Amino acid sequence: MVSSGQLSPATRTDLSPAEIDTLALGDLAAERGWRRPVLLDADLLVLVTGGHGTVELDFRPLPARPGTLLRAHPGQALRRTGAQLDATVVRWEPAALRGLDVDPDAVPTVRQLTGEDEDAVINEVSQLAVDCRRHRGVPAARGLLRHQLAVLLHRLGLADAAEPETRPEATTFHRFCREVEAGYQHSRRVEDYAARLGCSVRTLTRACLAVTGHSAKQVIDERVALQAARMLAATDEPIARIGRRLGFPEPTNFGRFFTREVGVSPGAFRAGADQPTPGVRIVRPRPPADPTGGTGQA
Template sequence: MVPSGHLSPATRPDLPRPEIDILELADLTPEADPHRPVLLDRDLLVLVTGGHGIAELDFNALPCRPGTLLRAGPGQVLRCPARLDAIVLRWHAGVLRGLDVDPDAVPHHHQLVGEDEDAVINEVSQLVVDHRRHRDDPAAHALLRHQLAVLLIRLALLRGAPDAGRTPDETGPHRTEVVTFHRFCREVEASYPHTRRVEDYAARLGCSVRTLTRACLAVTGHSAKQVVDERVALQARRLLAATDEPVARIGRQLGFPEPTNFGRFFTREVGVSPGAFRAARDRPPARIARPRRPADPATLNGQA
């Protein structure tokens, strides 16, 4: 019994509601155009429970069937076929604050099998049940947060651990190059709308352009300039596909005051004009124009 003059945990206004939602795929699709990709504003975990089809995450076509897992983050674009059934977990980044878990360590696309599939389905099912029963009870928020954290840690382990005692061969990237590349990617993520000059990034990181280029070539096979341009082109494709923002405005957001310069840049990177790319956004995934130098969204968003 709650003492007189005190509020129960379920009614205390100072305690926030849990920032974890349980959705269906239909809840993510725009009502006006269900075929259009969705620009995500929160973290997502999608567990396919029925149907077969091709989902599209940042313009990469991903085969899906029961047991397929998709992980997406804010800023990415996602399109899933209507014939798929799935459980969707959505959360704000702050819900995991203070917990030793890295959502970006979860694979973006994975087909669960065997014991892994059984364990993940059980954990997702329990989270769904507890969310339905306790989502309005602040006393249970810690339970939901920790259930999500345990699920994400389990999924991160699906990537597998490196072989014990293995050392990089002479042709592979060395640790210093990998560290430099990841630092570079974080800077690119923060500053790509403002500058595409590798010299600016080198100055911020306190190294030479040659060092950045060597690190990028070792890790991705692309130059530092290509890494920056690919990130800008990816954002342009996201905004063209998932919003109705005018092409010229998108160009200005990405650092192109002149629409013609943005058009030339986009056509060079993607292979079609911005207008042609936008016109193709409602077609099946295979018809969407692909970049000439495909970029790993996890890598270019500093998620690797």
């Protein structure tokens, strides 16, 4: 048995992209020192095993210490800031869980493990890391790794299980969020989403206000601004091109939109992206799985 705080640092494995691997937190950084965020290309669990510091997830600073567990989604912006942290990262692609009865989105964004829960999770992550390394590239081991990951996710999800939200407004909001995720690069009109869902603009707005306190238009604009912030902070893509990708043919319109939503211009936001938690008003993602507005895949 591996006791709390004794998990060995993980190393990157050479499994196929459709499988599961484990690595150290620092291996995610594109450059030494983690000067700016990285855009994630896979689902992650991050288990902190040593040190104290901060991890930023979509510009939200999350204090981290041994036993802190983070859940991150593809497309989010992640960065370690401040003091060094030792952490094991479990990374997987959606195909790794195909056919298994497990909901990875039931795991909360951040949780501080303690007691028996911490010991159990450390043991499972440790064994998964060992098996990833030992059975690297072995097709017969795929089932073992898939089921180990499923057990880990089940355990983490059960610890925070709650009754599902059954209000009609919540159901409408979740459907709306799915449509926004699929279409935010092409339309910011509430009318378009209402037509896709077969309801009125008033119904969408009422649902969003009931669940989040924000209007349907605000939910859409915050999602667009979040994506813009991610790309400005984590890539070198020209600002005008980012605007075009998000539905702004004219750079001036994109600049006005971003400044209104975030509080600074796109250029100023990018210039300050190498500083921990820019001192600006930054939007938060609002995933369908989390009607409270917590951080998740938006």
